[in-house]
Amino acid sequence: MRIDVLTLFPAMFDGVFSSSILGKAREKGIVELNTVNFRDYANNKHNTVDDYPYGGGGGMVLKAEPIFAAVEALTEPLASKPRIVLMCPQGETFAQRKAEELSGEEHLIFICGHYEGYDERIREHLVTDELSIGDYVLTGGELPAMVVIDSVVRLLPGVLGNETSAVTDSFSTGLLEYPHYTRPEQFRDWKVPDILLSGHHANIEKWRKQQALRRTLEKRPDLLENYPLTKEEKRWLEELRREMEQPEL
Structure with a gap:
């Protein structure tokens, strides 16, 4: 270019x-x-x-x-x-x-x-x-x-070290990006979610999709208006909304 x-x-x-x-x-x-x-x-x-x-x-x-x-x-x-x-x-x-x-x-x-x-x-x-x-x-x-x-x-081929980085960026998928963690496993009193340490790639991918939905719902709900939700994502979203609507004790 x-x-x-x-x-x-x-x-x-x-x-x-x-x-x-x-x-x-x-x-x-x-x-x-x-x-x-x-x-x-x-x-x-x-x-x-x-x-x-x-x-x-x-x-x-x-x-x-x-x-x-x-x-x-x-x-x-x-x-x-x-x-x-x-x-x-x-x-x-x-x-x-x-x-x-x-x-x-x-x-x-x-x-x-x-x-x-x-x-x-x-x-x-x-x-x-x-x-x-x-x-x-x-x-x-x-x-x-x-x-x-x-x-x-940064979107041009060969620019980023990891070619999948740009694909999973916030807004690239239509949603905000899921949370990231790196070493150490525990910092002060805060621990990396167990799911990310499990090595179960399918469950990790599911968790990341759910977290992306959660983050988008919390921070940029307007992005969900035109986002093509799957049936599973619609179910997750309804569960998240019910969870967020519950009063804190």
Whole structure:
């Protein structure tokens, strides 16, 4: 996969792209990560990329020309068309299913804005996707782009040491992930559940599914609204609800 990021602050990505999982994926050649300062594509002697909004109002608006020119410079030599992602508070709220969708692409371009907003022609005639990482506003699109890129790249084959890790992540199955434990078997007065020490893989798998349902019901019950429950899972869920409704003594 190739990922290009259009930003006024390329240095913000230096540490992120060279460290941890992203850095290793880059070293292995699994992903190519590039930053492009779209100020270099400004069409005036002052290299300005923003201007006052027509109609008045506070703040500055990113101009269309440098963004279009930067994207066209990246895409003209290529036969395939990339997904062009605009990081924007108005965009679709980013979720695991979107990360999984984007991980199937060969080329992604992220546009990171600053100031008050974008010239609307960028949104209407250039981008393929608009993404937001939550209902709040940041000073720019760089941090949200880092979040999305990390979430997408970790799904690429060969990036994670254990290929099953991403499959069982929270939200990948539609539920929150079950609890995890590691050594020591007993820490202070807290012991690892006996089922995980039993070596009975079928029972462990059943326990994990039940725990994932429990955790989702307790923390994110909204996720269960569209989750395709099996008959067994429906029975477990009813039992959990009855258990949670019982008054504490």
